[in-house]
Amino acid sequence: xxxxxxxxxxxxxxxxxxxxxxxxxxxxxxxxxxxxxxxxxxxxxxxxxxxxxxxxxxxxxxxxxxxxxxxxxxxxxxxxxxxxxxxxxxxxxxxxxxxxxxxxxxxxxxxx
Ligand SMILES: Nc1ncnc2c1ncn2[C@@H]1O[C@H](COP(=O)(O)OP(=O)(O)OP(=O)(O)O)[C@@H](O)[C@H]1O
Ligand SMILES: [Mg+2]
Numbered sequence: 122x123x124x125x126x127x128x129x130x131x132x133x134x135x136x137x138x139x140x141x142x143x144x145x146x147x148x149x150x151x152x153x154x155x156x157x158x159x160x161x162x163x164x165x166x167x168x169x170x171x172x173x174x175x176x177x178x179x180x181x182x183x184x185x186x187x188x189x190x191x192x193x194x195x196x197x198x199x200x201x202x203x204x205x206x207x208x209x210x211x212x213x214x215x216x217x218x219x220x221x222x223x224x225x226x227x228x229x230x231x232x233x
Pocket of ligand 1: 206
């Protein structure tokens with residue numbers, strides 16, 4: 122199992138959700154977050170010092186998927202969330218040790 126995390130533009134949230142649904146991903150979490158990448162939101166000189174003054178609102182998606190779905194999930198998010206402009210976001214993939222369904226106590230990739 123892997124967690125695919127993606128930070129991307131607000132306006133892409135419905136399209137990303139629908140595209141992941143279409144490739145068979147069932148569970149997903151979306152959050153409203155703020156962050157910055159290489160441009161640091163943007164910077165401005167304040168009393169001679171360069172300070173970061175902006176954290177941009179973004180959407181963060183987290184979905185834990187079976188290993189067999191990782192590549193498809195990443196490719197789908199990348200394709201759907203890309204505009205080609207700076208600030209399109211990032212995708213991170215990390216290993217997951219355990220997944221459990223609270224209702225039944227079942228564990229493993231079958232519950233995803
Ligand atoms: N290394 C990182 N770790 C965690 N979150 C990140 C990281 N880089 C970017 N993010 C998140 O992704 C959002 C969008 O990043 P962004 O697309 O601006 O990255 P970038 O490297 O500056 O690429 P670009 O040049 O296309 O803008 C940030 O606002 C932040 O929330
Ligand atoms: Mg950026």
